[in-house]
Amino acid sequence: MEHVQGKTAVITGAASGIGRAMARTFGEAGMRVVMADVEGTSLEQARKDVAAAGIEAVAHVCDVSQADAVSGLAEVAKDAFGGIHVVCNNAGVFAGGTTWGTPSSDYEWVINVNIWGVIHGLQTFVPILLEQDEPGHVVNTASMAGLTTGPMTAAYFMSKHAVVSMSESLFHELKAREAKVGVSVVCPELVDTRIGEAERNRPHHLKRDDEELPNETKLVEAAIKASTPTGVEPKVLAERALAAIQENQFWVLPPDGDPWRRAAKQRCDDIVHARNPTLAGPAAGD
Ligand SMILES: NC(=O)c1ccc[n+]([C@@H]2O[C@H](COP(=O)([O-])OP(=O)(O)OC[C@H]3O[C@@H](n4cnc5c(N)ncnc54)[C@H](O)[C@@H]3O)[C@@H](O)[C@H]2O)c1
Structure with missing residues (x-):
């Protein structure tokens, strides 16, 4: 999708980190942005910041783990700007822990947001993009955790492997149809965002007992929180994603040699x- 000027991008997880940077970077490239997030207050602040830069932006509170909420997001985007051209399934959360010691509530939360969130995005938006029959692009945020494996981050790594796999399936499906819609999978390295404080958005019914947490879980989550400030700026990821959309590049990876x-x-x-x-x-x- 070479020309993005005047096109509309829907971005989930847009109140913070990579999603927020995508809204800004895409907007500066001339796109109109629909910013979605489960965290209403910071979403509104993010929308104001983007709008203050002269970007046409709409914000909509949406929990991507809920199919109806994602359908509602599509309606909001269509009402605001007509067509939808770029869809970024970016919202995500992190929980640490071993395969056996991760509580079911953690598995459920991570799967609901990181996997079902992307599934809902695909089920909702791909038919719209195909129906429009105009150039479009789907951007799924996975992680380098989706291309590698490691200990004590069982739910998160598994969820990101699923996002990579779904993105590859989508790529083949769209190619077979000769659709005008491209796909990219963003696999960031460590990025300076609030992913280490993902707990802030955990729904009440999936709350866990912190007193009961295995030590591995506490250690890994503390390590993520402590290390993210040393990561790359979210803007770097947003710029990589924009280039991938414009150049129809599937893999969005850290530089060679990383x-x-x-x-x-x-x-x-x-x-x-x-x-x-x-x-x-x-x-x-x-
Ligand atoms: N930060 C990193 O080091 C890193 C590395 C690789 C991949 N990622 C991925 O990047 C994506 C963006 O995360 P980030 O690092 O910018 O973190 P972040 O916490 O700064 O931003 C994530 C956003 O997603 C939102 N969110 C959480 N649950 C949601 C839900 N149910 N519905 C809608 N929105 C929800 C949060 O409110 C938040 O605004 C995630 O998919 C994450 O897994 C991050």
């Missing part, structure tokens, strides 16, 4: 040679 890319290659090599998994990349302290 330790996460080495870890992804190591995993592929292990699979091809049927070797047991090697702990590589940042998960191994690289």
Whole structure:
């Protein structure tokens, strides 16, 4: 989708971090943006900031884990701007813990937002993009966690592998139809956002007992919170995503030579040679 000027982008998780940066960067490129998030107050603040930069922006509170809420988002976008051209399924949350020690409430929360959120986005928006029969693009935010594996982050890594896999399926499906709609999967390295404070958006019915948490969970979550300020700026990811839309590039990855890319290659090599998994990349302290 070479020309983005005057086109509309719908972005979930737009109140903070990468989604918020996408709204700003896409808007500066001439797009109109529909910003969605479950956190109403910070969403409204983010919309005001974007609008103050002269960008046409609409905000809509939406929990992506709820199919009806995502359908409602599409209606809001159509009412505001007519067509929809770019859809960024970006909202996501993090919980740490081992495969066996992660409480069901954590699995459920992470799966509901990170996987069902993307499924709802695809079920809602892909038919609209196909029906419009105009150039369009779907951007799914996964993670380098979706291309690698590591210990003590079971629910999150699994969820991001699912996002990568769905994105690849979508790519093949759209190509087979010769659709005018492209797909990108954004796989960020560590980014300076509030993902380490994802707990703030956990629904009440999935609250966990912090006293009962295994030590691994506490350690990993504290480590994520402490390390994100050392990550790249969200704007970097937004610029990569915009370039991918314009150049119809599927993989949106950290630069060549990044330790996460080495870890992804190591995993592929292990699979091809049927070797047991090697702990590589940042998960191994690289
Ligand atoms: N920050 C990183 O290091 C990093 C690395 C790789 C991938 N990612 C991915 O980037 C995406 C954006 O996260 P971020 O790092 O900007 O974190 P962030 O916490 O700053 O932003 C995520 C946003 O998603 C929103 N959100 C949470 N649950 C929601 C729901 N049910 N419905 C709608 N919105 C919801 C939050 O309110 C928040 O505004 C996520 O998918 C995350 O997994 C982040």
